[in-house]
Amino acid sequence: MxxxxxxxxxxxxxxxxxxxxxxxxxxxxxxxxxxxxxxxxxxxxxxxxxxxxxxxxxxxxxxxLPRSAGARLTPEHMVVYAAIGQGKHQIPWADITRIDVRSILGIRQVSISLVSGKRLTLAAPQSFLDRRFDTRVEELTGWWETYRY
The missing domain is CATH 1.20.5 (Single alpha-helices involved in coiled-coils or other helix-helix interfaces)
Known part of the structure; x- marks a missing residue:
């Protein structure tokens, strides 16, 4: 990326x-x-x-091996990089209706809900071996609150 x-x-x-x-x-x-x-x-x-x-x-x-899965934030959209071979998706901030933190087997991950009704769980950030997870979630939520309108 x-x-x-x-x-x-x-x-x-x-x-x-x-x-x-x-x-x-x-x-x-x-x-x-x-x-x-x-x-x-x-x-x-x-x-x-x-x-x-x-x-x-x-x-x-x-x-x-390179790990491309993750996300990048821009003022226009969130770019979600999927696993190998699945490409990237640009999601405009206005299309995101909710950002949640979900726990799966004790590992917290960011889940975003879209206006289409879809829900995406981001590969990163995640709480497994990441002490700055909560800070990253606050940053991501701040970007969404700033640029969603």
Whole structure:
């Protein structure tokens, strides 16, 4: 995302992307190891090590690959960048009827309601590993209140 001076931009951070991948893959490896332990063909140390390397490689790839999902605020609209391959959406401030914070599995995310009745949950900002989440939500809400008319 190209940053323009004076326009706030929110993106998913490296830790916000990598920690769920690392924890999920490590948990899957543990379950696989335990599940195969009581079969006729248990996992060998070499196979376990190879799996651990794959987990580390996947986590590293998530950290290195660009994370484009997020949002950028301009005086005219909010630009929402979706996940890879889904492009961007420019939403005029007047089309946003409400900004809420929703909690999903203990992680707070910003949800915007549109005049069309649609509701979008933004990838960023989110409270997971972001100490400035509340400040970012206040900033986003302030922009909406300033530019919606």
């Amino acid at each position: 190209r940053h323009t001076e004076g326009t706030p931009e929110y993106r998913v951070g490296a830790a916000q992307a990598a920690v769920p991948v690392l924890v999920g893959a490590a948990l899957a490896m543990c379950l696989l190891y335990l599940g195969l332990r009581w079969t006729a063909d248990p996992m060998t140390t070499t196979e376990l090590r190879t799996g651990a390397y794959a987990v580390i490689l996947a986590t590293g790839a998530v950290v290195i």
